[in-house]
Amino acid sequence: MKSNxxxxxxxxxxxxxxxxxxxxEVNEENSKPKFYCLEMFPYPSGKIHMGHVxxxxxxxxxxxxxxxxxxxxxxxxxxxxxxxxxxxxxxxHGVHPAKWTYENIxxxxxxxxxxxxxxxxxREVTTCAPEYYRWNQWIFLKLYEKxxxxxxxxxxxxxxxxxxxxxxxxxxxxxxxxxxxxxEQKELEQWFLKIxxxxxxxxxxxxxxxxxxxxxxxxxxxxxxxxxxxxxxFPIEGMKESLRIFTTRPDTIFGVTFMCISPEHPLxxxxxxxxxxxxxxxxxxxxxxxxEGVFTGKYAIxxxxxEKVPIWIANFVLMEYxxxxxxxxxxxxxxxxxxxxxxxxxxxxxxxxxxEELPDPLKEAYENEGVMVNSGNxxxxxxxxxxxxxxxxxxxxxxxxxxxxxxxxxxxxSRQRYWGTPxxxxxxxxxxxxxxxxxxxxxxxxxxxSLTGKGESPLKYVxxxxxxxxxxxxxxxxxxxxxxxxxxxxxxxxxxxCSLHDESAFHKDKIKYWMPVDQYIGGIEHAVLHLLYxxxxxxxxxxxxxxxxxxxxxxxxTQGMVCMESYRCPEHDWLFPKEIKDGKCIHCGKDxxxxxxxxxxxxxxxxxxxxxxxxxxGADTVRVFSLFAAPPEKDLEWSSQGVEGAHRFxxxxxxxxxxxxSWLKETEGELSHPEPSSLSILSLIHRTIKRVTFDIExxxxxxxxxxxxxxxxxxxxxxxxxxxxxxxxxKFALKxxxxxxxxxxxxxxxxxxxxxxxxxxxxNEPWPQYDEELARxxxxxxxxxxxxxxxxxxxIPQGLSDEEITKIxxxxxxxxxxxDEKEILKVIPVKGKLVNIVVK
RNA sequence: GCGAGAGUGGCGGAAUGGCAGACGCGCUGGACUUAGAAUCCAGUGGGGUCAAACCCGUGAGGGUUCAAAUCCCUCCUCUCGCACCA
Numbered sequence: 015m016k017s018n019x020x021x022x023x024x025x026x027x028x029x030x031x032x033x034x035x036x037x038x039e040v041n042e043e044n045s046k047p048k049f050y051c052l053e054m055f056p057y058p059s060g061k062i063h064m065g066h067v068x069x070x071x072x073x074x075x076x077x078x079x080x081x082x083x084x085x086x087x088x089x090x091x092x093x094x095x096x097x098x099x100x101x102x103x104x105x106x107h108g109v110h111p112a113k114w115t116y117e118n119i120x121x122x123x124x125x126x127x128x129x130x131x132x133x134x135x136x137r138e139v140t141t142c143a144p145e146y147y148r149w150n151q152w153i154f155l156k157l158y159e160k161x162x163x164x165x166x167x168x169x170x171x172x173x174x175x176x177x178x179x180x181x182x183x184x185x186x187x188x189x190x191x192x193x194x195x196x197x198e199q200k201e202l203e204q205w206f207l208k209i210x211x212x213x214x215x216x217x218x219x220x221x222x223x224x225x226x227x228x229x230x231x232x233x234x235x236x237x238x239x240x241x242x243x244x245x246x247x248f249p250i251e252g253m254k255e256s257l258r259i260f261t262t263r264p265d266t267i268f269g270v271t272f273m274c275i276s277p278e279h280p281l282x283x284x285x286x287x288x289x290x291x292x293x294x295x296x297x298x299x300x301x302x303x304x305x306e307g308v309f310t311g312k313y314a315i316x317x318x319x320x321e322k323v324p325i326w327i328a329n330f331v332l333m334e335y336x337x338x339x340x341x342x343x344x345x346x347x348x349x350x351x352x353x354x355x356x357x358x359x360x361x362x363x364x365x366x367x368x369x370e371e372l373p374d375p376l377k378e379a380y381e382n383e384g385v386m387v388n389s390g391n392x393x394x395x396x397x398x399x400x401x402x403x404x405x406x407x408x409x410x411x412x413x414x415x416x417x418x419x420x421x422x423x424x425x426x427x428s429r430q431r432y433w434g435t436p437x438x439x440x441x442x443x444x445x446x447x448x449x450x451x452x453x454x455x456x457x458x459x460x461x462x463x464s465l466t467g468k469g470e471s472p473l474k475y476v477x478x479x480x481x482x483x484x485x486x487x488x489x490x491x492x493x494x495x496x497x498x499x500x501x502x503x504x505x506x507x508x509x510x511x512c513s514l515h516d517e518s519a520f521h522k523d524k525i526k527y528w529m530p531v532d533q534y535i536g537g538i539e540h541a542v543l544h545l546l547y548x549x550x551x552x553x554x555x556x557x558x559x560x561x562x563x564x565x566x567x568x569x570x571x572t573q574g575m576v577c578m579e580s581y582r583c584p585e586h587d588w589l590f591p592k593e594i595k596d597g598k599c600i601h602c603g604k605d606x607x608x609x610x611x612x613x614x615x616x617x618x619x620x621x622x623x624x625x626x627x628x629x630x631x632g633a634d635t636v637r638v639f640s641l642f643a644a645p646p647e648k649d650l651e652w653s654s655q656g657v658e659g660a661h662r663f664x665x666x667x668x669x670x671x672x673x674x675x676s677w678l679k680e681t682e683g684e685l686s687h688p689e690p691s692s693l694s695i696l697s698l699i700h701r702t703i704k705r706v707t708f709d710i711e712x713x714x715x716x717x718x719x720x721x722x723x724x725x726x727x728x729x730x731x732x733x734x735x736x737x738x739x740x741x742x743x744x745k746f747a748l749k750x751x752x753x754x755x756x757x758x759x760x761x762x763x764x765x766x767x768x769x770x771x772x773x774x775x776x777x778n779e780p781w782p783q784y785d786e787e788l789a790r791x792x793x794x795x796x797x798x799x800x801x802x803x804x805x806x807x808x809x810i811p812q813g814l815s816d817e818e819i820t821k822i823x824x825x826x827x828x829x830x831x832x833x834d835e836k837e838i839l840k841v842i843p844v845k846g847k848l849v850n851i852v853v854k
Numbered sequence: 855g856c857g858a859g860a861g862u863g864g865c866g867g868a869a870u871g872g873c874a875g876a877c878g879c880g881c882u883g884g885a886c887u888u889a890g891a892a893u894c895c896a897g898u899g900g901g902g903u904c905a906a907a908c909c910c911g912u913g914a915g916g917g918u919u920c921a922a923a924u925c926c927c928u929c930c931u932c933u934c935g936c937a938c939c940a
Contacts, residue, residue: 228858228859229857229858229859229934229935232857232858232935232936233857233858233935233936236857236935236936236937237936239936239939241939241940243940259940260939260940261940262939262940263940274940305938329938330938330940331938331940332938332939332940334939335939335940336939336940339940340940341940342940343940347940348855348938349938349940350940419939419940421939538934538935541935542935639878642866642867642877642878643866643867643878644866644867645867648860648867649933650866651865651866653865653866653879655865655878655879655880656865656866656878656879658879659877659878659879660878662878662893663877663878665892665893666893669893717866717867717868717877717878718867718868718869718876718877720877720878721867721868721876721877721878722876722877723877724877724878725876725877728877731894732894795873797872797873799872799873799920799921801920801921802872802919802920802921803921804873807873839920840920841920842872842920842921844872844921845872847872847873848872848873848921850872850920850921851920852920852921
């Protein structure tokens with residue numbers, strides 16, 4: 015055995031052996047419980063970053079732990095390989111997207127192997143491979159058959175920089191989620207998936223997702239945005255059309271003093287004579303600060319009280335939501351209130367708070383519940399009852415109907431780019447839209463294209479691709495040249511992992527065995543993108559009888575970001591950590607300003623390269639640090655000194671074994687009746703097993719689990735077994751310690767496992783059991799409090815009764831001094847370890 | 855504005871209502887060394903003391919309790935998400 019911890023040699027050696035011996039390969043085993051552990055697959059952008067390292071280290075600990083716990087663990091990895099960066103790289107450097115992508119995959123796969131991650135690589139999924147995306151096309155055809163995929167022309171979100179369309183979920187604060195360019199509106203024909211057909215179920219089933227963070231569920235519920243209300247028709251004076259509005263507050267309908275419609279409303283042109291004013295309002299549509307409007311000159315009739323109210327066109331009314339028209343109740347809606355004040359429109363109170371008077375004039379809208387007033391027959395009713403009563407009345411009289419509205423929009427999936435799945439549709443002048451027959455799949459993405467990034471699909475110019483025959487009439491026809499949003503790829507990849515490559519993507523028995531995913535791990539940034547789409551696809555596939563469950567991911571862990579301090583030079587702007595020496599910029603010697611701790615990003619240069627870390631400290635160190643520095647769901651602050659600390663710990667582990675390795679190899683770690691001299695070691699390891707197991711089971715608290723392992727090492731570091739008995743016990747302890755360490759630092763654990771003379775792979779060992787009796791400390795410190803303050807600590811044997819500890823406490827000299835002449839009111843013993851004496 | 859979460863040493867972070875600060879980093883001192891690095895040992899919330907005793911301390915203020923970082927109320931700060939959704 016080498017005297018120094020040669021992590022590089024150890025890690026290379028075992029990575030090779032593990033793969034040769036196929037120890038990460040797994041198949042269905044009906045006699046064993048399964049566990050599907052999944053981490054979000056990466057986009058192959060070139061190299062992995064620390065965020066990936068953290069994500070996959072967390073997943074690997076869980077997978078290895080569950081395996082040792084006796085589960086059949088599916089732990090796969092793949093590549094979200096279609097996407098814009100490949101295409102942009104192609105435009106910039108002239109490399110074909112496929113070449114660029116596959117080379118990146120090669121490199122990144124090596125990196126993942128170097129981290130010692132326990133993936134079954136036979137199941138590797140690459141979404142840009144025809145054998146994968148053919149199933150995207152297949153699913154698309156099924157959606158089309160069911161009327162869940164349709165084509166329509168509409169205004170879409172257009173990112174001028176990516177030169178393609180974005181789904182609503184992909185627009186963040188009016189900017190592109192990928193490149194942050196300002197998103198424009200553009201009218202285009204495109205394909206939509208009818209996710210709205212599942213809106214209610216997607217919402218309802220949030221309640222089933224008990225293993226998801228509440229935060230993510232809130233975001234999804236919010237995104238779906240259900241609201242219940244009524245649609246009411248307001249006749250327009252002097253016209254045969256009426257104005258249909260949506261409201262969630264029918265109880266305020268007697269307080270309507272004006273109507274507002276969106277400038278895009280179909281009646282806007284007709285109602286408004288002042289076209290230039292209309293134009294102006296349109297321009298102000300995305301200005302949330304100002305409420306602007308123009309009076310159309312027309313009036314609507316309130317169907318409940320016959321009042322005549324003016325119709326305005328207003329910039330704040332959205333055409334996309336509800337009916338694009340609203341009834342305005344300034345007394346009870348803040349937006350309407352502001353608008354009314356600005357244009358001098360009357361404000362009529364129809365809801366009064368229970369026990370107070372509203373100021374007159376109102377200073378702001380009163381939006382809470384109360385009692386209805388000035389509301390005809392409904393006056394006197396509580397607003398809560400009124401909501402229902404007015405809605406019922408409206409339905410009864412045929413004035414409108416109760417309606418449920420969702421904010422969720424259908425998912426636009428057409429992308430005007432090359433590097434994606436071709437949409438399997440053919441346009442025929444005779445037959446119209448014709449789906450590609452199933453047996454003709456896959457529609458292969460051609461390789462010889464010239465990429466421009468100009469906003470039109472490059473496939474439009476590839477004759478061999480788009481020129482085709484109509485499957486229906488055999489005449490000349492054109493293929494659809496748009497490709498699919500890459501979120502389609504990731505909406506079902508977890509199902510593809512269940513079967514091997516030479517098998518169908520939808521192998522029923524295998525899906526039934528492995529799915530759903532028991533633990534999914536990834537970043538919170540996908541809370542409403544990928545995670546919503548994947549849920550939607552799962553429900554569609556269920557309705558196609560392909561999968562037998564409603565939800566794909568049982569438990570979800572959203573890991574925190576990896577952050578680091580950023581540094582800035584007054585002259586050279588952001589600096590890499592290595593561009594700083596003694597607080598000065600190495601280029602100009604100026605003082606470096608330390609920026610705040612924030613997410614590692616290339617632009618701020620506050621990044622560390624996983625390769626360099628592995629090179630300097632080894633994969634085990636990188637894993638241990640990223641698991642130890644913070645609990646998984648919290649942000650992690652990268653610290654180079656912290657990494658050294660993790661490395662130091664592993665070095666101590668190594669030298670601990672090294673010190674004893676000569677006799678450890680020859681000793682069996684069996685236990686008879688341990689002598690008192692070795693009882694404390696035995697107790698320590700049982701306690702360590704208990705705590706580490708508990709920390710992993712309870713919300714994956716790897717940081718404290720590792721702390722327990724460190725404590726163990728600190729305590730036994732100088733232990734010298736003297737007798738044969740002590741050696742046996744010590745060996746037993748070290749052997750179990752290595753098993754506990756192995757999910758976190760698998761290479762060093764494996765190496766030392768063999769150095770102490772154990773056989774087989776540590777991953778195949780069962781997770782150790784602990785003995786509750788032995789795990790208890792033999793001697794404990796009895797804490798004595800007087801009036802709640804700690805006054806004395808007495809060493810006592812473990813397991814004494816409350817009566818016994820009370821007696822010990824009261825007889826303690828120090829305690830006696832404190833009690834003195836005072837009267838003892840009460841003595842509270844706690845679980846044999848603490849006594850609180852209340853005196854006066 | 856609405857919703858969620860979080861405020862604990864110099865720092866990252868621990869604490870089923872029961873000893874606040876586990877573990878790690880940093881720092882201080884010591885050992886080893888010609889010297890340094892590495893390693894090992896000890897100390898390390900603040901005040902106080904030769905040392906102790908003791909006092910104070912988990913964003914602020916109140917409350918419940920024998921006992922509160924933890925439960926309840928009020929407020930402050932920060933982070934994240936949503937935001938004219940009628």
